[in-house]
Amino acid sequence: MDLIHRISRQFEDSARIKLEALEALAAPIAGAVEIMIGSLLNNGKILACGNGGSAADAQHFAAELVNRFEMERPPLAAIALTTDTSTLTSIANDYDFTQVFSKQVRALGHPGDVLLAISTSGNSPNVIEAIAAAREREMRVIALTGNDGGQIGALLDDGDVHLCVPAQRTARIQEVHLLTLHCLCDGIDCLLLGVEDQ
Template sequence: MDLISRIGQHFTDSAQTKLAAIEMLAAPIAQAAELMVACLVGNGKILACGNGGSAADAQHFAAELVGRFEMERQGLAAIALTTDSSIMTAVSNDYGYKLVFDKQVRALGQPGDVLLAISTSGNSENVVEAVHAAHDNDLRVVALTGKGGGEIGELLLDTDIHICVPSDRTARIQEVHALTVHCLCDGIDCLLLGVEE
């Protein structure tokens, strides 16, 4: 396959994965946006975590809330747990990377807050521990996963929301996660600002 055809196949595969996910994911994404708005209106905050590309998604989400997405509004309380290098290296050094998000959720999370836990496999050990910490501290969890949801999918409570991309391919899952982040940001803005269309 020549490079142009290969690139075209990536576009096609990405579009097909997204189209196949609409029916399955639209409702839980809407529920997650509603949950996050309830959290923010109640003076809560959203903590977000993930590794690698999922860390980038966590940071992207927090940036859009603290700054803005597409509409002007007051900044919203969101923290990416992937960004403080002193915390990340101290916890990793003293306790191991497994607890790098757990420690932050336990220190920063309050009842009524929301944890956005992102893992393409659903098996990232430090994200799994963050979910345990969230449950211990009465945070609700919105999980973005793929590949069937993995261990995180099994840990979620009835009060949590699971957005599991119907794909086993990491790149395709990450692409749907990026779109999901935009859908969440748009949904939050529309609900907060009373946008009808």
């Protein structure tokens, strides 16, 4: 096996998918930034959830907001619902794993908050339940999915934002999700700090 060739193909494939996603996602990402800024400026917060690599993405995003991304600014309110092992395991043990995020949304979410729901397939049952809980709490939903958006794509309302990566491979979807999260962070910082386009 020619590993160098295989690695080169991975890079080329990732770059191609990102460029293809740009056309589909640029406007919805901008819309998601506006929703998040609106919430944060009105004392709202962003709750983020996902499974596996998407859980890591949720934590990454929350860390960038609470700490900082690339510019100095005050901390912003964001919570990853994937980090508290006592809460996660107690809910999974006493109820069901499908409720590990939804119970937290019901406990922590308020009208005007935003749920960042991440699922590469768009079919993660516990993320779907979190979206239902966000509806109950009068929260907006920003969903990161892939392929055809799965069940999550069909659940979203007009006031929500669907960031669906036009790819089938999980790795490629995750790579675009990470870039999308960085675009969200950058957009939030630029709008908050009044940064002009460079």
